[in-house]
Amino acid sequence: xxxxxxxxxxxxxxxxxxxxxxxxxxxxxxxxxxxxxxxxxxxxxxxxxxxxxxxxxxxxxxxxxxxxxxxxxxxxxxxxxxxxxxxxxxxxxxxxxxxxxxxxxxxxxxxxx
Amino acid sequence: xxxxxxxxxxxxxxxxxxxxxxxxxxxxxxxxxxxxxxxxxxxxxxxxxxxxxxxxxxxxxxxxxxxxxxxxxxxxxxxxxxxxxxxxxxxxxxxxxxxxxxxxxxxxxxxxxxxxxxxxxxxxxxxxxxxxxxxxxxxxxxxxxxxxxxxxxxxxxxxxxxxxxxxxxxxxxxxxxxxxxxxxxxxxxxxxxxxxxxxxxxxxxxxxxxxxxxxxxxxxxxxxxxxxxxxxxxxxxxxxxxxxxxxxxxxxxxxxxxxxxxxxxxxxxxxxxxxxxxxxxxxxxxxxxxxxxxxxxxxxxxxxxxxxxxxxxx
Numbered sequence: 434x435x436x437x438x439x440x441x442x443x444x445x446x447x448x449x450x451x452x453x454x455x456x457x458x459x460x461x462x463x464x465x466x467x468x469x470x471x472x473x474x475x476x477x478x479x480x481x482x483x484x485x486x487x488x489x490x491x492x493x494x495x496x497x498x499x500x501x502x503x504x505x506x507x508x509x510x511x512x513x514x515x516x517x518x519x520x521x522x523x524x525x526x527x528x529x530x531x532x533x534x535x536x537x538x539x540x541x542x543x544x545x546x
Numbered sequence: 547x548x549x550x551x552x553x554x555x556x557x558x559x560x561x562x563x564x565x566x567x568x569x570x571x572x573x574x575x576x577x578x579x580x581x582x583x584x585x586x587x588x589x590x591x592x593x594x595x596x597x598x599x600x601x602x603x604x605x606x607x608x609x610x611x612x613x614x615x616x617x618x619x620x621x622x623x624x625x626x627x628x629x630x631x632x633x634x635x636x637x638x639x640x641x642x643x644x645x646x647x648x649x650x651x652x653x654x655x656x657x658x659x660x661x662x663x664x665x666x667x668x669x670x671x672x673x674x675x676x677x678x679x680x681x682x683x684x685x686x687x688x689x690x691x692x693x694x695x696x697x698x699x700x701x702x703x704x705x706x707x708x709x710x711x712x713x714x715x716x717x718x719x720x721x722x723x724x725x726x727x728x729x730x731x732x733x734x735x736x737x738x739x740x741x742x743x744x745x746x747x748x749x750x751x752x753x754x755x756x757x758x759x760x761x762x763x764x765x766x767x768x769x770x771x772x773x774x775x776x777x778x779x780x781x782x783x784x785x786x787x788x789x790x791x792x793x794x795x796x797x798x799x800x801x802x803x804x805x806x807x808x809x810x811x812x813x814x815x816x817x818x819x820x821x822x823x824x825x826x827x828x829x830x831x832x833x834x835x836x837x838x839x840x841x842x843x844x845x846x847x848x849x850x851x852x853x854x855x856x857x858x859x860x
Binding site: 435438439442443445446447450451454456460464470471518519528538539540541542543544545 | 640645782
């Protein structure tokens with residue numbers, strides 16, 4: 434359940450930004466989560482609700498923007514879609530693929546309430 | 547609670563003081579002032595205000611970004627916006643969720659580098675023989691390098707006691723409900739742990755093959771321990787940890803004659819997840835393969851010492 438820790442970090446970054454901008458209430462929090470990473474969106478929603486309660490984001494909606502996996506295939510010399518972290522290149526079938534997207538965990542922005 | 551881990555319930559126990567250093571005071575800062583002002587008035591006026599703030603923040607962010615964000619992998623697809631959010635009421639943040647942990651880890655790494663200390667973060671599922679392997683390793687290394695150990699568990703200081711029985715300094719971190727160590731906890735442990743220059747620091751993480759993968763502690767390398775009593779498909783089931791590790795120790799090799807464990811398949815699975823992974827087959831009980839592990843540590847120590855020396859002012 435490290436989603437609890439991640440949710441705490443999200444709230445922390447949101448509170449920093451709120452303080453820096455004189456914001457007293459946040460309505461929506463937007464995060465980017467890569468589909469190949471280790472974050473379960475359901476668990477993050479659940480934990481966010483729990484840890485946001487006493488924060489500037491109390492009652493805020495968590496919007497998770499899913500980032501698809503992609504990689505650079507060394508053999509094909511181009512970007513390809515990746516369905517799993519250690520997956521094969523969908524075009525040549527080999528495993529010489531370096532992941533370039535899909536493990537994101539970013540707080541993108543907040544909508545002020 | 548703590549910024550990354552919920553370690554408001556964590557405690558650091560040094561062995562000299564059973565009461566430990568419960569450091570909940572350090573964690574209260576992040577949530578202590580969320581509601582300084584009532585905001586009933588904000589609906590009628592907040593449009594102009596937030597517009598200004600959004601602009602202000604962009605500059606502020608760029609500045610902070612450079613300092614706190616050493617491990618940025620770049621952003622995802624550009625221009626992602628959620629439909630329905632009005633742009634003027636948006637405050638951009640654009641920071642990695644783990645950026646605070648990563649900044650603390652970077653500080654730990656600098657601290658260790660200045661001392662020329664070679665730090666390893668040992669990770670595994672519970673019961674892989676991590677502590678036994680560590681006890682054996684520090685026993686073999688005790689007369690070669692100065693050693694220190696940070697032990698992470700949810701509860702008990704049993705493991706730190708096992709380490710101290712060998713004569714090596716150990717600090718126990720109890721994470722309470724936390725499922726992993728984070729850079730903040732390790733930083734506090736470093737405050738209390740006597741670290742000799744040019745030595746080795748072993749950080750034994752909480753037994754958990756999932757969460758510790760995400761949290762940089764400031765170590766030189768992550769070492770994942772997998773025992774042959776587990777399945778050979780573990781690297782595929784828990785790819786994040788094997789992808790994050792630099793070295794895999796396949797432990798309890800003395801039990802192989804009694805098991806149907808396919809070493810070659812296990813190694814192939816691990817390399818599929820992480821082609822750069824180094825792999826050693828070892829037995830903490832018989833000592834098989836440990837020579838290579840000790841040599842690898844020795845090489846790391848030499849490098850850490852040389853780097854510290856090169857970086858030191860003449």
